[in-house]
Amino acid sequence: MKNFVEELRWRGMIHDVMPGTEEMLKEGMAAAYVGIDPTADSLHIGHLVGVMMLKHFQNAGHQPIALVGGATGMIGDPSGKSQERNLLDEYTLRQNQEGLKSQLQLFLDFHSDIPNKALLVNNYDWMKEFSFLDFIRDIGKHITVNYMMAKDSVKKRIGEESKTGMSFTEFSYQLVQGYDFLHLYKEYNCKLQMGGSDQWGNITTGTELIRRKLSGEAFALTCPLITKADGGKFGKTESGNVWLDPKRTSPYKFYQFWLNTSDEDAEKYIKIFTMLNQEEVTLLTHQHQAEPHLRILQKRLAEEVTTMVHGNKALEAAKDASAILFGKGTTDQLKNLDEATFLDIFEGVPQSEISSETLNQPLLNILSEQTGVFKSNGEARRMIKEGAVLVNKNKISEDYQFSKEDLIQNTFILVQKGKKNYFIIKVNSF
RNA sequence: GGGGAGAUUCCAGAGCGGCCAAAUGGGGCAGACUGUAAAUCUGUUGGUGAUACCUUCGGAGGUUCGAAUCCUCCUCUCCCCA
Known part of the structure; x- marks a missing residue:
């Protein structure tokens, strides 16, 4: 069994770890979970850090649990949700869950008979039947408001500089998440929750809850928030x-x-x-x-x-x-590509179709209205003036007029907006 | 329940009767330089038939030759007191 904490440490993936975590993991196979918001049917790379933590965890011989936050996702954004909306949400939720699972399989081993196979759970399954009354009686009782208020995430929201305030729903969020941990602790003997450093407060509410309610011991490990050197948002x-x-x-x-x-x-x-x-x-x-x-x-x-x-x-x-x-791609090279290769290369590049007659329209018309390369004529004009627009790798000016000569393989025109943004116009000739 | 502050273009935040499509900063995009990097500099950042016009400053009305700016009502937010 590999030392999981050590592995994450050299990778710079540890922001904070609760004392005793490393020792606990050394004792033998353990389970840990990471929460994922099912806001879409696909993961994005912001999720990847958590997923990688789980992957390393499984690699180290432990059991990873991916928790789809169906319930927590529903209350995450409390504004204006009706009951009907929630019902719809459950359907979407399940679909999203399936989408997420198929992607998680790229990283985690869910199927084989190994003892530490990955699990996918959805907190909606255990929260949906839990009545409010039962929840505040059985769970809320064990955590004081004072404790919850001391969390940074809460302090920030109710402090002097706060401009938005905090709804009760948002305030309760940490308790709901804490309950997830308690639930997994009971059901799967899951003793560790991992997440981004912003989750520390929520995670420790969970460990606290486990200690007070079950006198159990649970642990927390967070990784630094991924940043970019220039301060921009990652992903x-x-x-x-x-x-x-x-x-x-x-x-x-x-x-x-x-x-x-x-x-x-x-x-x-x-x-x-x-x-x-x-x-x-x-x-x-x-x-x-x-x-x-x-x-x-x-x-x-x-x-x-x-x-x-x-x-x-x-x-x-x-x-x-x-x-x-x-590379040093030139217009000639471009024109020499056969259609299959061309389409292959530009798969995923935004495309739009126009008819061959449209080709005779003024340039700006084609670039904005007809194809949507630009949002408006003004934008198109500006960018052309800046020398940022290329057709088949050649810079064009505002008086440029498309013609048959521009067609690659008799069908395509390659438009570039700056160096990195490509766009394909498919010209139907009939 | 009482008192106070506020809602502005992607964000933050000026403007407080005409010179406002709205300062400044951030972000975005583009150009130059490069290594499809960073930093830096420059341009640009509502729309159009573009020295003008149209839509925009929480919502609805009103005052005025003219309103983001003044008045009324409404909605929402924050702070303080009870």
Whole structure:
């Protein structure tokens, strides 16, 4: 059995850990859980840290439990939810749960007969029948308001500078989450909850509850919140979240996301998001520092994560596409691609279709109204003036007019908005 | 229940009768420089038939030649007292 805490420690994945956790885990197989909000039917990379913790946990010979927060997710956003809405939500919830599970299987072993196979549970299952009265009597009784108020998450919300206040629902959140822990402790002998550092307060409410109600001992471990060196929010791009679902974020975009991390972040991320061992990471980091322009870390990071999530084939496709788009790709090369390769490379790149007659319309018209490359004529005009718009890799000016000459394989036009944003116009010729 | 403060463009936050599509900062996007990095500098950041017009400053009315700015009512938020 590997030392789980030690493993996370060198990876920089420990923010805080409750004393005794390491010792407890050394005693033998244990169970730990991480909560996931089922707000969508796909994970996004913000979830990945928690998932990786579970993966390492299973790797170390322990049993990982992924808890889908169906109940907690419902109260997380308390504004304006009617009963009807909640019913609908249950249906969505189940679907989301299925989506999440299929993705979690990429990381965790749910099926084999090993004793530490992963589990997926949904707190909605044990919360839905729990009446309010029963809850405040059986659970609320064990935790004082004073204790709950002392939490940072609460203090911040009721303090002087707070501008929004805090509803009772939000206040009770930590207790509901605490109960989850108690429940898993009883049902699965789960003694550890993990999560982001912002979860520390909620987790310790759980351990406290277990101690007061059952005189049991439970533990907490949190990882630092993932940040970017420039202070930006991790996991967001201009088009929103980076999802694991290839329908939401194409493998190409996914690959590009990791490839684009800054040097500083790449050193951190490769430890967190890949399974590479310490020697490999150290070696790669040294190589990278010696020749930073080769971006060894970013490439390896992108390869590892993309393979893990989308598989080898998708990785190769993403790399091919990247080479053509960012390598020394020229207009000629572009035009020489056969249709299959072209479509393959640009899979996931936004597309829109127009008819061949439309091609004769003014440039701005085509770029905004007809295809939605730009939100408005004004935006299109501005960007063209800035030299940010390329057609088939050539810069264009405002008086440019599309013609048959622009069609790749008689069908496609490749429009670039800046260096990184591609767009395909498919011209139907009939 | 009483008293006070407030709701502005993606966010924060100025503006308090015309010069306001609305300062400033952040964020976003783009250009230059580069290594598809960071930092830096520059431009841009409601819409259009663009020296003008249209829609926008919590909602609905009103005053005025003219309102984000004044008045009335409403909705919501925060703070203090009970």
